Amino acid sequence: MNQHNTVLDxxxxxxxxxxxxxxxxxxxxxxxxxxxxxIPAGLEGKDLVGIAxxxxxxxxxxxxxxxxxxxxxxxxxxxxxxxxxxxxxxxxEVLLVGTIRNSGFSNSxxxxx
Numbered sequence: 001m002n003q004h005n006t007v008l009d010x011x012x013x014x015x016x017x018x019x020x021x022x023x024x025x026x027x028x029x030x031x032x033x034x035x036x037x038x039i040p041a042g043l044e045g046k047d048l049v050g051i052a053x054x055x056x057x058x059x060x061x062x063x064x065x066x067x068x069x070x071x072x073x074x075x076x077x078x079x080x081x082x083x084x085x086x087x088x089x090x091x092x093e094v095l096l097v098g099t100i101r102n103s104g105f106s107n108s109x110x111x112x113x
């Protein structure tokens with residue numbers, strides 16, 4: 001993908017209807033640069049390493065593809081490495097509480113709550 005292409009919204013990134021509905025309800029309309037580059041790669045199953053400033057959308061950049069891919073597998077797993085406890089709590093809050101529960105996906109394992 002040419003990284004100079006401009007994406008005006010999330011529609012062209014390959015996200016599912018459930019995730020698109022979540023983004024619309026959350027009033028998230030335009031992907032940040034890291035989301036624009038990371039979401040398509042994550043949906044393809046590629047490993048991601050993202051470096052960007054705080055508040056640029058890194059959690060959703062790797063989290064949305066992870067959730068979408070896990071929702072389509074029976075026994076899927078995902079690994080997210082977080083360097084310290086506080087950011088780990090923040091990622092849990094965004095992904096589990098914010099995204100999964102509010103997008104119609106379920107946390108069938110019961111873990112992480």
